[in-house]
Amino acid sequence: MTWLDSLTLASRSLRRRPGRALLTILAVTLGSTLLVALASVATSAGSRIVSKLTNGGPATAIKVSASKADSDQAYTDDLRVAGPKAINDATLSAVRQSPHVATVIPVITSRILAVPPPFGSTATATSGQPAFGDTMVGVDLSQVRNLPITVLAGRVPHPGALNEVAITESYLDRSGMSVQSALGTQVEIAEPQAYQSQNGLQFRGRWVRAEVVGVVSQQVGSGAFLVSIQQAQLAQTWAQGGVDGGDVFPLPASKYTGLIVVASSLDDVHGVRQMITSLGYANTAPEHLVASVLRYLRVVDIVLAGIGAIALGIAGLGVANALVAAVRERRREIGVLKAIGARDRDILRWFLLEAFTVGLAGGVIGTLAGLLIALWVGVSVNSYLSEQGLQSIQFGDVSWPLIAAAILGTSLLAIVAGVVPALQAARLSPKEAVAAA
Amino acid sequence: MRLIGPRLAQPRGVAHGHTVTRLGSAIHLRGVNHWYRSGRSQVEALHDIDLEIPAGGYVALTGPSGAGKSTLLSLIGGLERPQSGTLIVGHHNLRDLRVDELAAYRRTTIGFIFQHFGLLDLLSARENIELAASLSVPSARRRPQAHDLLEDVGLLDRAEHRPGQLSGGERQRVAIARALVNDPSLILADEPTGNLDADSAMRVLDLLERVHVERGCTLLVVTHNEAVAERAEGRYRLNAGRLLP
Numbered sequence: 317m318t319w320l321d322s323l324t325l326a327s328r329s330l331r332r333r334p335g336r337a338l339l340t341i342l343a344v345t346l347g348s349t350l351l352v353a354l355a356s357v358a359t360s361a362g363s364r365i366v367s368k369l370t371n372g373g374p375a376t377a378i379k380v381s382a383s384k385a386d387s388d389q390a391y392t393d394d395l396r397v398a399g400p401k402a403i404n405d406a407t408l409s410a411v412r413q414s415p416h417v418a419t420v421i422p423v424i425t426s427r428i429l430a431v432p433p434p435f436g437s438t439a440t441a442t443s444g445q446p447a448f449g450d451t452m453v454g455v456d457l458s459q460v461r462n463l464p465i466t467v468l469a470g471r472v473p474h475p476g477a478l479n480e481v482a483i484t485e486s487y488l489d490r491s492g493m494s495v496q497s498a499l500g501t502q503v504e505i506a507e508p509q510a511y512q513s514q515n516g517l518q519f520r521g522r523w524v525r526a527e528v529v530g531v532v533s534q535q536v537g538s539g540a541f542l543v544s545i546q547q548a549q550l551a552q553t554w555a556q557g558g559v560d561g562g563d564v565f566p567l568p569a570s571k572y573t574g575l576i577v578v579a580s581s582l583d584d585v586h587g588v589r590q591m592i593t594s595l596g597y598a599n600t601a602p603e604h605l606v607a608s609v610l611r612y613l614r615v616v617d618i619v620l621a622g623i624g625a626i627a628l629g630i631a632g633l634g635v636a637n638a639l640v641a642a643v644r645e646r647r648r649e650i651g652v653l654k655a656i657g658a659r660d661r662d663i664l665r666w667f668l669l670e671a672f673t674v675g676l677a678g679g680v681i682g683t684l685a686g687l688l689i690a691l692w693v694g695v696s697v698n699s700y701l702s703e704q705g706l707q708s709i710q711f712g713d714v715s716w717p718l719i720a721a722a723i724l725g726t727s728l729l730a731i732v733a734g735v736v737p738a739l740q741a742a743r744l745s746p747k748e749a750v751a752a753a
Numbered sequence: 754m755r756l757i758g759p760r761l762a763q764p765r766g767v768a769h770g771h772t773v774t775r776l777g778s779a780i781h782l783r784g785v786n787h788w789y790r791s792g793r794s795q796v797e798a799l800h801d802i803d804l805e806i807p808a809g810g811y812v813a814l815t816g817p818s819g820a821g822k823s824t825l826l827s828l829i830g831g832l833e834r835p836q837s838g839t840l841i842v843g844h845h846n847l848r849d850l851r852v853d854e855l856a857a858y859r860r861t862t863i864g865f866i867f868q869h870f871g872l873l874d875l876l877s878a879r880e881n882i883e884l885a886a887s888l889s890v891p892s893a894r895r896r897p898q899a900h901d902l903l904e905d906v907g908l909l910d911r912a913e914h915r916p917g918q919l920s921g922g923e924r925q926r927v928a929i930a931r932a933l934v935n936d937p938s939l940i941l942a943d944e945p946t947g948n949l950d951a952d953s954a955m956r957v958l959d960l961l962e963r964v965h966v967e968r969g970c971t972l973l974v975v976t977h978n979e980a981v982a983e984r985a986e987g988r989y990r991l992n993a994g995r996l997l998p
Contacts, residue, residue, distance in 0.1 A: 331875065654856065655871070656885050657888045
C-alpha cells in the first residue's frame with residue numbers, strides 16, 4: 317500500500333463521519349487560531365516596544381560620537397564624552413572591518429540658518445519665528461531602515477537629493493506650522509561660511525531652497541532637518557572654504573560628526589561597543605534597557621505560549637479521542653484489511669495520515685483565522701490609539717516562519733496525538749478484529 | 754518465509770476436466786491444539802486436529818456454533834498461530850512465521866470471503882478491489898485488474914456502486930472478486946451464503962466453484978448449511994473442538 321493509497325483511504329474515512337471530522341478539525345482550528353493570534357499580537361507589540369526604545373531603528377544600533385570616550389563608557393548605555401576626537405575615513409574603515417559589525421553609516425551635521433515660508437519682504441509674517449539657527453543632519457538615506465528614524469508623515473528625502481528635506485517636530489514648533497500645512501512647502505536654508513573682511517570676521521550664506529517631504533522623529537543627531545549626506549557634505553565643504561568663526565561658527569574639526577554602527581545581533585552589541593570604546597570613541601546604545609525589556613517580553617511570550625499550548629493540548633486530546641472512536645468503529649475493516657494481507661504498518665499509516673489530515677486542515681484554517689484576528693485586534697487598538705492622539709502600531713504583518721511553524725506544528729501535534737490509537741489499530745489481532753464483526 | 758521439505762501440493766494438470774496452469778495449496782494439520790482465555794478460564798477451541806486437504810481440493814467444514822470452525826479457519830488463514838501441533842499450508846509452516854511473514858502469507862496465498870462480506874462502505878466496488886490490489890499489485894495494473902475481476906463476477910456495470918447500493922449477493926460477488934486479486938492458491942470462505950437468500954446463495958456458490966475449477970485453487974468452505982456442504986468434494990465435521998471421523 318503506497319502513501320497515496322493510505323492518504324486516499326484516510327481522507328475517505330474522514331468523509332464517512334463528516335460531523336465528527338469537522339468538530340475535530342474545529343478543535344484543532346481553535347487551538348492554532350489562539351496560538352497564532354497570540355503570537356502575532358505579541359510579536360507586533362514586542363517589536364513595537366523595542367522599536368520605540370530605539371526610535372524606529374534596529375535594536376542593535378550604536379551611536380558613535382566624534383568625541384573621546386570616558387573611562388566608564390563601556391559600563392553605561394549613555395554617552396560619556398571626554399573631549400573631541402575626529403572621525404575620519406580610517407576610523408570608518410577600522411570599524412567596518414571589525415567582527416560582528418553589520419553596517420556602519422557615517423553622519424555629518426552642519427549648523428544652518430532656516431527661513432520658513434512665507435518668503436520675501438512683502439510676505440505676511442506667521443505666528444512662528446521668521447528665521448532661526450538650527451542644525452541639519454545628513455546621512456545615507458538608502459540605509460534608513462538601519463537608522464533611528466521614525467517617519468511620522470510623508471517620507472524621507474531620496475538618497476542623494478539636494479533639494480529635499482525632512483523636518484522634525486521642533487521645526488513645526490518654531491515655524492508655527494502643523495504637519496499637514498508643512499508638508500510640500502519649501503524652506504530656505506543658509507549654510508554659513510566665516511570670512512575675514514576689512515570690518516573683521518564676517519559671515520555669509522550658501523542659500524538652498526528645499527522642499528519639505530516628510531516629518532520624522534530621529535535620533536541620528538541633534539537637529540531639525542534630515543537631509544541626504546551629499547547635501548551635508550556640500551555644506552561642510554562650503555564652511556571649510558572659509559575661516560574659523562570662533563565660538564560662533566568653528567570650522568568642522570572632524571570629517572564625520574558621528575557614526576551609526578549596527579551590530580550583527582543583540583548579543584554582539586556589547587562586544588562592538590567595547591571595540592569602539594577601545595578605539596577611543598564615546599558611544600551610546602540602549603543595550604541594557606533593551607535587554608531588560610526583552611527579558612520582560614520573554615516572560616510575556618512564555619505565558620502566552622503556555623495559553624496557546626493548553627489550547628493545542630486540548631485540540632490534541634480531541635484528535636486522539638476521535639481516532640480512538642474511529643478505531644473502535646472500524647475493528648471489522650481493520651480486521652478485513654489485515655486478513656487480506658495488510659501489514660501493521662499499513663494500518664498505522666492509515667490512522668496517522670488521518671490524524672495528519674485533521675491537523676493540517678485545522679492548522680491551515682486556524683493560522684488564517686489567527687492572522688485575521690491579529691489584524692482585527694490591530695484595527696481596534698489603532699482606532700483607540702488614534703482617538704488618544706497616539707502613533708499607531710502596525711499589526712498583521714505576515715510572518716512566514718510563524719505560519720510555517722503553526723501549520724507544521726499543528727500537523728505534528730495531531731500525528732503525536734494519533735500515535736496511541738493508531739498503534740492500537742495496528743496491533744489489533746486480525747482474528748479479534750474479524751470476530752468483532 | 755521459511756521453506757520446509759518438499760511441497761505437499763503436486764500438480765494434477767487437470768482439475769474437473771479443466772486445464773489449469775497452477776494448483777492450489779495443500780493443507781496439512783497434525784496434532785493441532787488451540788485454546789483461548791475467557792475471563793479466568795481457559796477454553797479449548799481445537800483439540801488434537803489432524804487434517805489433510807489435497808492441493809486443489811474442495812472441502813466443506815460443518816458443525817454447530819462454537820465447534821471451532823471459525824478458529825480452524827483463522828489458523829489456516831494465518832490470522833493467528835496454533836499453540837501446538839503442525840500446520841502447513843503449501844510450503845508455509847505457519848507456526849514458524851513471524852507477524853510480517855504471516856501478513857505476507859495472507860497477502861500472497863489466501864483469499865478470504867466473509868459472511869459479512871467485509872467490504873469497506875466508503876469505497877465503491879472497484880475501489881474495494883483496488884484497495885486489496887494496492888497491497889500487492891503495482892499501481893498501473895490495479896485498475897485493469899479490478900475491471901477484469903468485476904467482469905469475471907458479472908458486476909462490471911456496478912463497479913462504481915458502493916456496498917450499500919448493492920444487494921447481498923452482489924456484495925458477496927464483489928468480495929469474491931476482491932479475494933481473487935492476488936490470485937490465491939487457497940480460498941477460505943466463512944459462511945459465504947449465511948446472509949443470502951437461497952437464490953443468491955446458489956449463485957455465489959456457483960461462482961466460487963467456477964473459480965475453484967478454473968483457477969485450480971483449494972477451496973475450504975465453513976458452513977452451517979447442509980445443502981452447501983453437500984456440494985463439496987470432501988466434508989469434515991467439527992464438534993466441541995474435535996474433528997469427527
